[in-house]
Amino acid sequence: MAGIQSLPLDIVKLMAAGEVIDSPAAVVRELAENAIDAGASRIIVTVRSQPWHIQVTDNGVGLSVADLRQAATSHSTSKLSAKADLWNIRSLGFRGEALHSLSRLSRLTLCSRPHGPESSGFCLTCDRTGRPLNVTPMAMAPGTRVEVADLFYPMPSRQSLADARQSQLRAMLQAVQHLALCHPTLTWQGELDERPWFTLWPGQSALHILPQVMRRLPVTDLREARQTVDLPEATGQLYLLLGLPDRCHRRRPDGLFVALNGRLVQLPDLTERLLAILRRSLPRDRYPVVFLHLQAPPQQVDWHRAPDKSRVFLQHSDRWHEAIAAAIDDTLRASQIERPAAAGHQRLTQLLKLAEPDSRYGATSPAADSDAAPLALRAIAQVHNRYILAEHPAGLCLIEQHIAHERVLYEELCDRWEIVDLETPIVLSDLTEAQVAQLQRIGLTVEAFGPQLWAVRTLPAPLQHRDDGDAALRELSLGGDLDSALVATACRTAIRNGTPLEITAMQQILDAWQRARKPQTCPHGRPICLTLNESSLARYFRRSWVIGKSHGLEP
Numbered sequence: 001m002a003g004i005q006s007l008p009l010d011i012v013k014l015m016a017a018g019e020v021i022d023s024p025a026a027v028v029r030e031l032a033e034n035a036i037d038a039g040a041s042r043i044i045v046t047v048r049s050q051p052w053h054i055q056v057t058d059n060g061v062g063l064s065v066a067d068l069r070q071a072a073t074s075h076s077t078s079k080l081s082a083k084a085d086l087w088n089i090r091s092l093g094f095r096g097e098a099l100h101s102l103s104r105l106s107r108l109t110l111c112s113r114p115h116g117p118e119s120s121g122f123c124l125t126c127d128r129t130g131r132p133l134n135v136t137p138m139a140m141a142p143g144t145r146v147e148v149a150d151l152f153y154p155m156p157s158r159q160s161l162a163d164a165r166q167s168q169l170r171a172m173l174q175a176v177q178h179l180a181l182c183h184p185t186l187t188w189q190g191e192l193d194e195r196p197w198f199t200l201w202p203g204q205s206a207l208h209i210l211p212q213v214m215r216r217l218p219v220t221d222l223r224e225a226r227q228t229v230d231l232p233e234a235t236g237q238l239y240l241l242l243g244l245p246d247r248c249h250r251r252r253p254d255g256l257f258v259a260l261n262g263r264l265v266q267l268p269d270l271t272e273r274l275l276a277i278l279r280r281s282l283p284r285d286r287y288p289v290v291f292l293h294l295q296a297p298p299q300q301v302d303w304h305r306a307p308d309k310s311r312v313f314l315q316h317s318d319r320w321h322e323a324i325a326a327a328i329d330d331t332l333r334a335s336q337i338e339r340p341a342a343a344g345h346q347r348l349t350q351l352l353k354l355a356e357p358d359s360r361y362g363a364t365s366p367a368a369d370s371d372a373a374p375l376a377l378r379a380i381a382q383v384h385n386r387y388i389l390a391e392h393p394a395g396l397c398l399i400e401q402h403i404a405h406e407r408v409l410y411e412e413l414c415d416r417w418e419i420v421d422l423e424t425p426i427v428l429s430d431l432t433e434a435q436v437a438q439l440q441r442i443g444l445t446v447e448a449f450g451p452q453l454w455a456v457r458t459l460p461a462p463l464q465h466r467d468d469g470d471a472a473l474r475e476l477s478l479g480g481d482l483d484s485a486l487v488a489t490a491c492r493t494a495i496r497n498g499t500p501l502e503i504t505a506m507q508q509i510l511d512a513w514q515r516a517r518k519p520q521t522c523p524h525g526r527p528i529c530l531t532l533n534e535s536s537l538a539r540y541f542r543r544s545w546v547i548g549k550s551h552g553l554e555p
């Protein structure tokens with residue numbers, strides 16, 4: 001092994017520290033996680049950007065002066081490393097690692113005071129190995145304050161990265177927002193270059209945080225669900241916050257958050273599954289608004305995939321996938337018709353442009369509403385041979401007949417795609433190889449019948465007694481997979497707009513549509529139903545104005 005020289009220990013340790021703290025934003029993330037571990041309910045992030053000076057203050061348990069002396073030493077790290085599985089502990093970070101790394105990469109000051117009437121605060125500065133340089137008494141509120149100055153001064157190559165001011169500030173804010181979603185009961189305050197930067201108010205759940213993170217996302221467009229997940233020898237918890245697909249979707253996947261045990265993570269196969277489940281509820285190339293938080297038993301999680309712990313491995317992912325699909329179905333099924341005071345109102349406001357001073361239901365929580373059973377719809381008329389006008393105890397709805405029916409048929413086909421034999425084959429001409437392959441892929445029997453002629457001997461069941469079999473087959477042959485064939489078949493067989501309908505036929509569509517798993521949108525992502533709630537109508541017609549009994553007001 002001649003020629004290979006081991007690196008000086010000091011450099012090795014510096015590199016290891018740089019793995020944990022790879023950017024100014026990582027400082028904020030690690031210190032904020034420490035504050036959460038300390039049980040803080042309020043976290044203040046103070047940043048000066050030129051040069052970087054980062055300070056995180058919390059009101060958590062605080063450290064005694066003896067613990068404070070140990071907080072950044074490598075000793076506290078190695079003690080934890082000796083454990084068989086470092087991450088088999090429930091905490092997010094652990095004080096030692098991040099603080100010790102910071103002592104190597106910056107000039108670190110720690111101040112802390114435990115709770116309790118007798119306690120007093122102390123402040124210490126650390127040397128490059130995390131040992132205290134000097135300790136002084138300090139008047140301060142209970143909690144901890146960590147100050148990081150001259151970040152990366154021993155690593156000049158990192159300082160250029162630290163110069164990317166805007167992107168680092170964005171990443172810091174994102175780190176805070178992600179933690180806030182996972183820990184919604186905390187209050188966050190940010191100050192940047194001595195000016196107010198951000199505030200995140202606490203809430204009972206992420207339902208109250210996501211609208212603070214994503215602008216123009218009304219809380220009434222969101223639904224939440226919780227589920228217990230059965231796992232081998234343990235149980236997990238699942239929290240789902242979902243934007244209703246007929247109201248919100250995004251051009252980019254920037255409204256898609258997956259968290260595991262209190263921290264945002266990348267679980268690519270789970271995200272893929274999530275997108276697949278919602279694919280036929282959203283328009284093409286649009287992304288859902290989702291926050292998904294899994295609480296898994298620590299022994300079933302492997303965090304050792306990346307130093308920043310963002311990439312993980314989760315055992316029994318199939319169980320989690322099932323639970324996610326079930327939670328999405330429950331959430332969407334339960335919120336098909338709006339209860340009064342839920343989301344329909346805002347939509348109506350936009351549509352009718354109500355000129356009222358403040359007609360928003362600011363703090364109304366739709367959660368309680370979505371727990372209730374859906375309201376039964378009664379068909380009362382058809383409008384323009386296209387819309388079903390329906391009433392329910394809390395208002396009325398306009399439902400587009402074709403796409404409501406299409407949603408019903410699509411879900412039926414997903415459950416049961418049946419191919420039947422034809423008495424007389426349908427002969428098609430001029431198919432490309434790809435078209436023939438697609439017909440075979442969706443399960444049809446296609447045989448060469450002559451030059452440029454093919455005989456199709458089977459057909460999807462819903463298409464069998466129609467006279468447009470050849471047109472239907474041609475359309476199916478142009479799709480890319482089975483799912484697109486299901487959509488095409490549902491669209492072709494659904495009642496067309498322009499078709500006059502009897503009340504009973506409309507009622508049948510409504511009943512079937514109300515049983516759909518994802519009733520908000522058609523398989524192309526178009527909204528199916530417009531709800532006008534009685535409460536909104538009452539407001540629009542100014543029914544609260546008491547003018548006189550002659551206006552037909554109820555007593």
Ligand SMILES: [Zn+2]
Pocket residue numbers: 402403406490491492494
């Ligand atoms: Zn259609």
